[in-house]
Amino acid sequence: MGKFLTSRAENYSQWYNELVVKAELAENSVVRGSMVIKPYGYAIWEKMQRVLDDMFKRTGHENAYFPLFIPKSFFSKEASHVEGFAKECAVVTHYRLKNDENGKGIIVDPEAKLEEELIVRPTSETIIWHTYKNWIQSYRDLPILINQWANVVRWEMRTRLFLRTAEFLWQEGHTAHATKEEAIEETEQMIHVYAEFAKNYMAMPVIIGRKSENERFAGALDTYTIEALMQDGKALQSGTSHFLGQNFAKAFDVKFTTKESTQEYVWATSWGVSTRLMGALIMAHSDDNGLVLPPKLAPIQVVIIPIYKNQEQLDQISEYAKKLKAELEANQISVKYDNRDTHKPGYKFADYELKGVPVRIALGPRDMENQTAEIARRDTLEKMSINQADIVARVITLLSDIQENIYNKALKFQLENTTKVDSWEEFQQLLDEKGGFLAAHWDGTKETEEKIKDATKATIRCIPLNAEDEEGKCIFTGNPSHKRVLFARAY
Amino acid sequence: MGKFLTSRAENYSQWYNELVVKAELAENSVVRGSMVIKPYGYAIWEKMQRVLDDMFKRTGHENAYFPLFIPKSFFSKEASHVEGFAKECAVVTHYRLKNDENGKGIIVDPEAKLEEELIVRPTSETIIWHTYKNWIQSYRDLPILINQWANVVRWEMRTRLFLRTAEFLWQEGHTAHATKEEAIEETEQMIHVYAEFAKNYMAMPVIIGRKSENERFAGALDTYTIEALMQDGKALQSGTSHFLGQNFAKAFDVKFTTKESTQEYVWATSWGVSTRLMGALIMAHSDDNGLVLPPKLAPIQVVIIPIYKNQEQLDQISEYAKKLKAELEANQISVKYDNRDTHKPGYKFADYELKGVPVRIALGPRDMENQTAEIARRDTLEKMSINQADIVARVITLLSDIQENIYNKALKFQLENTTKVDSWEEFQQLLDEKGGFLAAHWDGTKETEEKIKDATKATIRCIPLNAEDEEGKCIFTGNPSHKRVLFARAY
Numbered sequence: 001m002g003k004f005l006t007s008r009a010e011n012y013s014q015w016y017n018e019l020v021v022k023a024e025l026a027e028n029s030v031v032r033g034s035m036v037i038k039p040y041g042y043a044i045w046e047k048m049q050r051v052l053d054d055m056f057k058r059t060g061h062e063n064a065y066f067p068l069f070i071p072k073s074f075f076s077k078e079a080s081h082v083e084g085f086a087k088e089c090a091v092v093t094h095y096r097l098k099n100d101e102n103g104k105g106i107i108v109d110p111e112a113k114l115e116e117e118l119i120v121r122p123t124s125e126t127i128i129w130h131t132y133k134n135w136i137q138s139y140r141d142l143p144i145l146i147n148q149w150a151n152v153v154r155w156e157m158r159t160r161l162f163l164r165t166a167e168f169l170w171q172e173g174h175t176a177h178a179t180k181e182e183a184i185e186e187t188e189q190m191i192h193v194y195a196e197f198a199k200n201y202m203a204m205p206v207i208i209g210r211k212s213e214n215e216r217f218a219g220a221l222d223t224y225t226i227e228a229l230m231q232d233g234k235a236l237q238s239g240t241s242h243f244l245g246q247n248f249a250k251a252f253d254v255k256f257t258t259k260e261s262t263q264e265y266v267w268a269t270s271w272g273v274s275t276r277l278m279g280a281l282i283m284a285h286s287d288d289n290g291l292v293l294p295p296k297l298a299p300i301q302v303v304i305i306p307i308y309k310n311q312e313q314l315d316q317i318s319e320y321a322k323k324l325k326a327e328l329e330a331n332q333i334s335v336k337y338d339n340r341d342t343h344k345p346g347y348k349f350a351d352y353e354l355k356g357v358p359v360r361i362a363l364g365p366r367d368m369e370n371q372t373a374e375i376a377r378r379d380t381l382e383k384m385s386i387n388q389a390d391i392v393a394r395v396i397t398l399l400s401d402i403q404e405n406i407y408n409k410a411l412k413f414q415l416e417n418t419t420k421v422d423s424w425e426e427f428q429q430l431l432d433e434k435g436g437f438l439a440a441h442w443d444g445t446k447e448t449e450e451k452i453k454d455a456t457k458a459t460i461r462c463i464p465l466n467a468e469d470e471e472g473k474c475i476f477t478g479n480p481s482h483k484r485v486l487f488a489r490a491y
Numbered sequence: 492m493g494k495f496l497t498s499r500a501e502n503y504s505q506w507y508n509e510l511v512v513k514a515e516l517a518e519n520s521v522v523r524g525s526m527v528i529k530p531y532g533y534a535i536w537e538k539m540q541r542v543l544d545d546m547f548k549r550t551g552h553e554n555a556y557f558p559l560f561i562p563k564s565f566f567s568k569e570a571s572h573v574e575g576f577a578k579e580c581a582v583v584t585h586y587r588l589k590n591d592e593n594g595k596g597i598i599v600d601p602e603a604k605l606e607e608e609l610i611v612r613p614t615s616e617t618i619i620w621h622t623y624k625n626w627i628q629s630y631r632d633l634p635i636l637i638n639q640w641a642n643v644v645r646w647e648m649r650t651r652l653f654l655r656t657a658e659f660l661w662q663e664g665h666t667a668h669a670t671k672e673e674a675i676e677e678t679e680q681m682i683h684v685y686a687e688f689a690k691n692y693m694a695m696p697v698i699i700g701r702k703s704e705n706e707r708f709a710g711a712l713d714t715y716t717i718e719a720l721m722q723d724g725k726a727l728q729s730g731t732s733h734f735l736g737q738n739f740a741k742a743f744d745v746k747f748t749t750k751e752s753t754q755e756y757v758w759a760t761s762w763g764v765s766t767r768l769m770g771a772l773i774m775a776h777s778d779d780n781g782l783v784l785p786p787k788l789a790p791i792q793v794v795i796i797p798i799y800k801n802q803e804q805l806d807q808i809s810e811y812a813k814k815l816k817a818e819l820e821a822n823q824i825s826v827k828y829d830n831r832d833t834h835k836p837g838y839k840f841a842d843y844e845l846k847g848v849p850v851r852i853a854l855g856p857r858d859m860e861n862q863t864a865e866i867a868r869r870d871t872l873e874k875m876s877i878n879q880a881d882i883v884a885r886v887i888t889l890l891s892d893i894q895e896n897i898y899n900k901a902l903k904f905q906l907e908n909t910t911k912v913d914s915w916e917e918f919q920q921l922l923d924e925k926g927g928f929l930a931a932h933w934d935g936t937k938e939t940e941e942k943i944k945d946a947t948k949a950t951i952r953c954i955p956l957n958a959e960d961e962e963g964k965c966i967f968t969g970n971p972s973h974k975r976v977l978f979a980r981a982y
Contacts (some may be wrong), residue, residue, distance in 0.1 A: 029622065034558035036622055039637060062530035063537060067522045067583070068611075068642055068658050072588070073608040076596050087588060090560070092611065094582040095646040097563070105567050110584050117599055118522065119612070121581065131520065133528055140833055151559055151642065167559050276789050321915045342631060374946055408858060432596065480905075 005354070007288045012232040016283060020161045023291050023355050025278065031107070033159040033166030037275070040355065043299035045169065045278060051201050051296075052273065055193050061145045061173060066127050069118035069152075074126035078251040084430075085212045088155035090120040090166075120153040125219060125270055127172045127433065129248040136176060137264055138257045143186075144176040144427035152274075162279035163236075165490050170274035176266045178256065180245075186287065189244040190271040191224035194239035202230050202277070203294040203407035204284045205414050206238060207437070209462025214449050216268075220330065221245040227461040230283040231412045233435020235461045235488035238280050241271035268449060283435065285379075285406045291356025292379055294406060295399040302395060304330055304337045306383065307345045307364035317363045320388070324361070333399070352387020353378060358402050359395055379406050402411050420484065424475050427487075432455050437488050439479035443474035452476050458487045498779045505722040505773060511652045514846050515780050516769065517737040519905075524650040528766070531846065534790035540640065542692050542787075543662065543698070543764065546684050552636045552664060556617050560609035565617035569742040572616065575709020579646035581611040581657075582616050611644040616761055617711060619665045620739040627667060627757055629748045632679075635667040643765075653770035654727075654982050661765035667757045668722065673738070674758035675713075678734040681762040682715035685730035691881060691943030694785040694898035695719050695775045696905050696975060697729060698928070699955025709763075712736040718977065720905045721774040725928020726952045726979035729771050732762035770982070776870075776897045782847025783870055785897060786890040786904070793819055793886060795828045795849045798836045798855035808854045811879070815852070818883050824890070844869060849884055849893050870897050877953065911975065915966050918978070922947050928979050929978065932972035934965035943967050949978045 004022060006014045020026055025041030026201050028034075028260030066254065069092060075082045085369035099105075119145060121127065128146075135141060153167045177183040191208055198204045208255040216223040220242035229237050246265040249255070256265045295301050304325060306317040318339060325335045336357075339471070340346055345362070352360055362374040373391055376383045379402045386394055403405040417436030421427045429436055442448060442460065452475075475479050495513060497505045499876045516532030528536065544554070560583060566573045587603030590596075592948050612618065619637075619751050625830060638885055644658045664681060668674040689695045697717035707714040711733035719729050740746070742754040749755055756841055776783040795816060797808040809830055816826045827848075829839055836853070845852055853865040864882055867874045875883055908927030911917045921929055933939060933951065943966075944950050958974040 010517065029618070030562065031558045031560045031618075034560060036558065037556040039553035039555045046554060062534065064530045064533045065660065067520045067525035067527065069522045071521065072597060080971040088586065091585040091588065092581045093584045093599065094580055097566070097582065097610075098578070106563060106573065108563075108584065118581070127522075134518075153559065169556065194933060249928070270765045299892070343792070350690065354918075372952070375759045432497065436687065 006289065006290060007369075008231060008304050014142065015277075015288070017161065019282060019286060019290060019354075025282070025291075026161045026178065028161065031124070031166075032442055033156055033168075035165050036051040037169075040299065041278065044124065044281070044293070045275060045399070046299055047297045047299065048197075048201070048277060049171075052473065053147075054199055055148075055197060056147050056171075056173065056488075059193060061147045061175075064146045065148055065150070066119055066124050066131065070121050070124070070127045072117045072119055074130060075119065078219050078247055079124065081219035081247075085122045085154075088157075089122050090153045090155060114134075121150070122152055122153075122154045123270075124148065124150070124172055125174065125244070125268075127250050129252040129254060129268070130265070130425050131172075133252050133254045134155060136254055136256050139178050141175055141257055142178045142184065142256060142266065145169055145173075145186075145430055146175065147173040152187045160279075162275055162282070165275075168275045170272050172270060172272040175269045176249075176254070176410055177269070178258070178264075178267070180267050181267050183245075184243055184259055185304075187222065187224060187241045187269045187271070189451050190269070190285055191226060191239070191241040194241070194273060195226050196273075198238060199407065200229065201294065202281050202284065202412065203282060203403055205407065205411040206240070207414075207462060207464050209464040209486065211240075211462060212446075212460045212485070214446055215241045218242060219247050219479060220270075221247070223423060225462050226438075227488075228280050228284060228489070229417055229436060230280070230491070231413070232283075233417055233489075235437065235490040236280050236283070237461070237490065239271070239273040242269060244268035246268060253317075263303060264484070277422045284410050286356065289350075289381070290354030291407060293356035293358060295358045295403045298337045298356065298358050300352075300355075300357050301333050302337065302361060303348075303352045304358045305345055305348050305352075306337075306339055306362045307362055313365050313368075317365075321369065322364060324388075324391060327393060331392060331396060332396065351382075359398055361391070361395075379409075389459055418486070421474070426474050428456055431487075431489065435489065437461065437486045439471075439486055441472035441483075441485040442476045442485050442487075443479035443481055448474060448479075452487070456489075458489050461486045461488050461490060462486060494778060496781060505707055506779070507770075508652065509783060510773060510777060510845075515714075516773070516782075517652045519652065520682060520796055520913055524647055526652050526656050526658075529662075529788065530817060532769065535772070535784070535788055535941065536766060538788045539688075539692070539768060540662075543684075543688055544638075544640075546688060547662075549639050549665065550680060550684060552638045552666075554639065554880065556639055556641070557615050557622065557639045559612055561612050561615070561618045563608045565609055565621060566610065569710050569738055572710035572738075572742075576613045579614050579648075580775055581646060581835075583609040583611065583669060595904065612641070613643055613645045613668075614761075614763075615639065615641070615643075616665065616739050616759075617743070618734070620743040620745060620759070623667055623757070624743050624745045627745055627747050630669050630750055631666055631746060633669045633757065634673065636664075636677075636715070637666065638662055653773070656766075659766045661763050662759060663763040666760045667740075668751065668760070669755075669758070671758050674715045674736075674760050674817045675734050676759045678713065678715060678732045679759070682717060682730070682732040683929060685762075685764060686717050687731070689719065689729060690898065692787045693772050694787075694894055694901065695729070695771060696898065696902040698712070698905075698955050700955040700958070700977065702731075702789050702953060703937075703940055703951045705937055705977070706950060708733045710735060710738050711760075711761075714739070716721075716953050718828065718979075719771050719775060719927075721743075721771070721907055721982070722904065722929060723774075723910055724980075726769075726928065726977075726981040727771050727774070728952070728981065729768060730762070730764040730848050730859070732922070733760060735761060748832075753978055777847065780841075781845030783897060784847035784849060786849045786894050789847065790825065791827045791846075791848050792824050792890060793826045793845045793850045794839075794934075795826065795852045795854065796836055796839050797830055798853055800856070804856050805860075807859055808856075810856055811859065812854060815882060822883060822887060852882065852886075870900075909977075912966060913963070918966050919947055920961035921978065922949055922978075926980065928952065928977045930964035931966045931975060932974075932977040933976050933978075934968050934970035934972055936968075939965060939967050939970075943978070947980075949980050952977045952979050952981060
């Protein structure tokens with residue numbers, strides 16, 4: 001079955017598209033730009049949600065739910081926000097259908113036109129800050145630390161499953177604070193929560209940094225980002241956390257009485273990750289045989305496959321397999337025993353490879369005789385024969401080894417594909433020949449950034465938080481620069 | 492603070508509206524008919540979701556996600572479905588806004604009109620069956636057992652928080668089966684899952700039954716329902732499970748090859764509960780002091796409140812309170828220690844009563860001296876002084892007592908308010924004077940049901956699954972009937 005997948009070398013983009021569909025993660029729906037997330041893909045997303053939700057709660061956040069629809073006029077209230085978001089969006093203009101009098105089926109009832117159009121939320125700052133106005137009077141009402149799990153819609157013209165879809169699922173945190181310092185601290189805390197999640201669960205190394213002005217969220221004073229590198233050398237923005245200053249408080253007139261009885265505007269942050277993370281997860285680790293999933297996010301961590309020629313053999317294997325499954329499950333390992341008689345072992349092997357199940361245990365008649373089992377790990381495709389008595393302990397070690405190994409592999413790739421560049425020629429050449437992150441000096445201006453983008457399609461992914469002070473000259477203009485920033489072509 | 496709530500006797504409807512807002516469960520949003528679910532309300536909904544989700548998974552279901560938008564034409568494909576759902580709904584007609592050339596702010600771009608309007612899903616049968624068509628070829632692809640957690644929109648004219656809102660949150664199960672029998676079995680299984688959830692978690696007794704033809708889901712051959720009785724004697728439909736026959740398979744041409752190589756249409760079910768359950772939960776148990784929550788769904792099960800005159804006393808109490816909190820938490824009990832110095836104990840007592848926290852522990856200086864604590868239970872408002880050494884054991888017992896007690900209380904109320912009625916005069920009189928479920932004979936016709944509804948506003952809530960065979964005469968027409976059905980005025 002691996003053969004059904006275009007190889008990465010041949011056509012990376014096609015490999016990705018095929019993989020998402022063939023591993024049954026998602027598919028395009030009949031509605032332009034909207035996807036159907038299939039059960040196997042959704043199970044991974046659910047695992048991500050659960051871990052992130054726990055992390056949000058441990059850092060003091062609560063969940064709530066705000067309306068899907070936002071009055072059109074709200075988007076005009078924050079000047080830069082409207083430029084960024086109000087353009088490509090789904091607009092609800094009517095609230096009723098009716099049977100056509102001329103028998104042409106159902107039509108929109110022209111009499112049911114809304115006085116003010118409603119926008120399907122592309123992000124919820126406006127409706128949430130409109131709501132916070134009533135919740136905040138005094139410093140005693142602060143901070144507000146709220147997160148929302150929701151669907152949002154941005155009318156994208158070019159869509160790709162998980163990476164860019166018109167409707168997607170996400171979480172958006174929206175916090176309100178009494179001081180600038182506290183809001184900045186929150187912004188930084190949440191980007192580190194995302195980085196920790198990427199590293200410890202997705203096994204995906206990321207660069208934490210700040211966005212340049214050009215790439216900032218519409219309405220933010222500062223945007224922090226985590227940037228991951230995909231196997232084709234392109235970067236993928238995987239999560240962002242925004243310091244919004246008092247922009248939304250001013251737009252929606254949200255003031256509070258301080259301890260000193262003065263009136264101040266409230267300070268805001270927002271932060272989010274989306275089903276785009278699924279795209280990152282898929283591309284970070286997978287190979288030409290299919291998905292490679294980190295054990296901590298794999299819906300099925302271990303699959304047991306019987307190899308048999310007759311019912312008697314199957315019965316004997318099944319008896320042991322069910323016992324083994326129970327033992328593994330008692331160790332919090334999710335296990336599937338696939339005893340379907342409609343498919344051959346070879347098909348099953350390829351299918352679970354395609355689906356990225358971290359550990360496969362095959363049991364044949366000879367294994368039953370010798371009290372052994374064949375264990376295969378998905379990341380390296382290595383196989384080993386081990387004693388049945390050792391399986392549970394071995395699987396536990398193996399799952400943690402795989403989690404670590406794929407992280408290290410991805411980290412090695414990231415390091416090998418992060419290159420210091422000091423000339424414009426080398427910059428252009430490396431982008432085309434190697435890709436990856438290019439650490440280069442930049443003069444700090446919007447104009448230069450735009451010219452570089454126009455010339456090469458590379459953007460500043462971030463100014464890394466750990467970038468060292470270093471005097472240098474902008475690769476494009478030669479003007480002075482004090483630290484290197486990371487450029488890349490990006491998803 | 493209890494005084495801030497209108498009493499149920501005075502105005503039940505106002506009591507409910509005030510309670511939802513003052514207990515910080517939800518509030519009306521600026522968008523007509525849409526609510527904001529506040530953190531405390533959402534925390535209860537999350538607990539419901541978690542329990543239900545586990546129950547769905549234990550019965551073999553997986554989660555997935557389908558698009559928010561449905562092409563308008565899909566609604567014409569199933570004849571009765573369109574009548575039921577396509578009328579009052581949010582219609583997306585455009586996909587872009589732009590700056591008005593005359594400086595009038597942002598307007599809908601007339602050039603960005605969709606070729607076919609999109610409907611914000613009021614329920615997802617159509618888009619899901621359109622998708623299933625590609626997933627189902629053979630009997631080997633069946634059954635499909637999928638659930639979706641999502642938001643849906645129905646443009647209701649009269650809305651009330653949780654009970655009827657334009658946008659609401661819900662889960663919708665959509666299953667596909669090879670045989671009629673299996674689909675009916677699934678339909679029945681899921682209504683029993685809902686009834687079990689209502690009983691064991693919400694502490695809410697329900698009647699399980701079938702809907703009459705009039706009250707069936709648009710597109711269903713049979714609708715099962717769970718009906719609960721609220722304290723004002725009105726019924727509340729709390730969950731439904733539909734046997735859809737082959738209606739949607741025929742509408743979307745979904746056939747499969749049987750084991751015998753014939754082609755058959757697929758059999759379908761759908762089933763759902765929504766944030767409406769929050770309304771049921773609130774109304775089933777609460778009193779004039781506020782919410783009464785079943786311990787199994789209470790976000791905070793125990794609150795500890797210190798009573799002190801000086802910092803020294805507070806320090807002493809806090810030291811013990813934190814130890815107690817940890818001990819209770821080690822027993823999987825959620826605890827809040829409220830040591831805010833901005834509010835007095837009396838205020839806190841009333842506030843947690845309003846919020847329905849099942850158990851309150853008050854600790855004062857004399858308690859510290861005597862190694863005692865004052866424990867109060869929310870359901871009966873009883874207080875007792877107990878030894879600190881016994882607290883954990885006592886709280887565990889108390890939580891399970893409260894869960895049981897409020898169920899029994901609600902069951903007693905339901906039984907006392909279910910009345911057998913045999914004459915039309917008595918029927919009308921009881922509806923006005925007592926309310927509740929009226930068990931009466933009905934001739935089985937649509938016409939009679941409608942006439943009774945027109946005359947009294949009472950509808951047939953269900954034909955209970957456990958209704959006994961009994962010969963009788965329809966209370967309205969006098970025509971023969973073989974079993975009693977349950978009438979009530981309803982939410």
